[in-house]
Amino acid sequence: MPHEPQPQPADELDAEAVRTWSSLALAALGRAREDIDAINVYPVADADTGTNLYLTAESADRALAEAFDSAADAAGTPAPTSLSEAVRAWAHGALVGARGNSGTILAQLLRGVADVLGAEHEGRRTGPGGLLAHALTRAAEEAYAAVAHPVEGTMLTVAGAAARAGEAASAAAGTAADVARAAYDGARAALADTPGQLAALGRAGVVDAGGCGLVAVLGALWQTLSGHEPAAGPLAGAGRTTPPAPRPADPCEQDGDGPAYEVIYLLEASETAVAELRATLDGLGDSLVVVGGDGLWNVHVHVDDPGAAVEAGVVAGRPYRIRITHFGDERRRGRAERAQRAVVAVVPGEGLAGLCAEAGATTVLVRPGEVPATAELLDAVRRAHAREVVLLPGGAELRAAAAAAAEQARAEGVRMAVIPTRSAVQGLAALAVHDPDGSFDEDVVAMTAAAGATRYGELAVAERQSFTSAGICQAGDVLGLIDGDVAVIGAGLAETAEAVLDRMLGSGGELVTLVLGPEVPDAVAERLEAYVQCGHLAVDTVTYRGGRYSAPLLIGVE
Incomplete structure (x- = not known):
């Protein structure tokens, strides 16, 4: 049963309060998702920051709910869950489900919070809100450390401002609710200043999309501890509720088109190996963020050679849940609208993934004997960010998962078609005749015929x-x-x-x-x-x- 958030005033965060914070944050990101997507211009104008933050928070909330469910007794009565167990489950869920640059940073922010609140013998600092202030500071520090080349005017800037405001409230003997309110206000003020710190935002006339999502998460924290819902209205200093969609970018104002692919994977590796991996990936591309610890990491990077990025992960340890997304012409167009149509292809090999990505498909890479879950296919459909999606499962064993993912996507308003490809070569044949500008029905018929004739x-x-x-x-x-x-x-x-x-x-x-x-x-x-x-x-x-x-x-x- 979904958790019904019922915020009550509290002096400190406990396990139930963390659960409420998670639920409220997920709901807030769900409400703001499309607006955040619409202002996404940095580091890539691919209109998915709100979606990535929501999916990351959804994974975190699911893991937290499972922690509570596993603690229930045989009669189904919820059993007590410690604060340490709650925050660690929440952070782990964000880590394994992190999506995109913004979602990966959010996962590290939650890890920083968990490192402080989850410590069994963490000393209480002066003032009733000291522990929360310390957690927010640790979160900002770890997020900055996870990004290879931090840029101000981004989600990191907003996190740092929230932490400083929280520490100031704690120093004034503020309660946990006071610290949360100060952090929320500090984040809103920092967010309003981001267009003046980052040229891409200033040109487009928008605030930072990732920072906007973090403000929603901090608003949920204050609501959890105070019982007060953050007031709807314009961002501090922004003068409007929702910034306008970005205008098309002027090529003369761009620093360069940048890498063509986004590569994300989970990695089991030692800290020493990850340090070497960071250096390797930093030389391959940009927007490098590596988060995690204790042997499990989430790796995010933008590159022109996705195979080399994955190969570097293989050298470092065991990469899995590999996702490769081709940016296509989105960076140059600076588009904020959903694409009309996209293709999602399940492929058994890095080379095939790159080949399909070059053809404009969003790919799901599988290894021998591995069958992706419905949730993974649905995630790929969401990453495609299109009104119409054609899914190429590439194997008969994926038929049930593909059908379930399509059904869920239809419930979310996406027009879906599953072409019953039973091999990657049938998927290649279907992609070869794909016509994104033609009618949906005619395109699906042509792709189905090409696959069936192979x-x-x-x-x-x-x-x-x-x-x-x-x-x-x-x-x-x-x-x-x-x-x-x-x-x-x-x-x-x-x-x-x-x-x-x-x-x-x-x-x-x-x-x-x-x-x-x-x-x-x-x-x-x-x-x-x-x-x-x-x-x-x-x-x-x-x-x-x-x-x-x-x-x-x-x-x-x-």
Whole structure:
């Protein structure tokens, strides 16, 4: 059952107050989400800061609710949850669910709060609001430390101003509610000043979007402790309730287009390895934010080479939940409106993810044997930030999750279509005919037809002796699958692939697509291209690298 926030005046934060703060913050970000998206011009004008903050807060709130649920007794009566357990669960939920630059910083802010409020033997500082003031200060310090190159006029500036105001209220013997109110007012004043600190904001005539979200979170804190709802109205010094949507950027005023991709992943690694990772990623791109600790980190960076960013994570530890988003022309357009149509593609390889991203798709990268959850697919649909979304699941095993994600997206007002692609090569065929400017129905029909007209094959290595539709295979045999069934059992990759191509081209074809795994040499591709050309003169061949996590070889015949 959803938690019903009932703010009551309190001298200090306890577990129940943290739960209320979380619920009120999520509700406030939900109300402000579209307005915050509309003023998002820095660091990328991709109109998703409000959405990213909301999704991060949603993940944090879910984790906190689960902590309370796990503490309930067998009869379902809520059992006491300590303040330490509550704030640590809240911060962990934000860390694993952080989205975008702003969401990643929010996760680190909550971690800073948890580091102070979650300490079992944290000494009480002078004044009843001292502990909260200390928590806000630690939050700002850790957020600044997490950003490779902090910029003033951003969410960090607002966090720092809130912390200083809170410390001043604490020094004056203020209560926790007094500290929260001072932090909220300080944040509002700092937010109103951001257009004068950051040129991109001043040109667009807006305040910082991330800072606007943080003001909503701090308003929820004050409401939790005082019982008073923050008054609706214009931001301090802004003179209007909602700043106007940014005007199109003047290319002459830009410092440069910047990197083309946003890469985000969770990473299991040591602090030493993460320090080296920071240096590597800092040399690859910008907007670098690495948050977390205790072996688990959330990595966010903007780069031109997403594969290199992920590879750096592999060197450092174990990256997962990898998300790669292509900015496209959004940075140059400075758009704040939703795109009319977008494509979300599930792909099994970094190279394929980059390929689909270059075609304008939002990607979900999966590893062998991994099936993304409905929530992950829904997150990708939300990240696409479009009124109409076409989902390419890329595997029959994803059908149920894709359908559930589409149903939820429709409930949120997105027009959805799921094309039943069963392989990444069918997704590539669908993307090749995608027409974002045509009618939705015609585009879906054309993409579905292209995917359906593409036979798909895959080569894999048998892990053990087993019975297949082509006979008994031994461990180490190369299996050639066509449309999901084992059709050929061979000893080598190249010769097995040739046998698979013979069968797939037996009924005709115009284009062969080869997607090579990371350990397959270029010589194999050259041999297969020559083989197709020799036996089928009218058939063209294109070859791509699937990258890490992709199968040894994928084959598509259109």
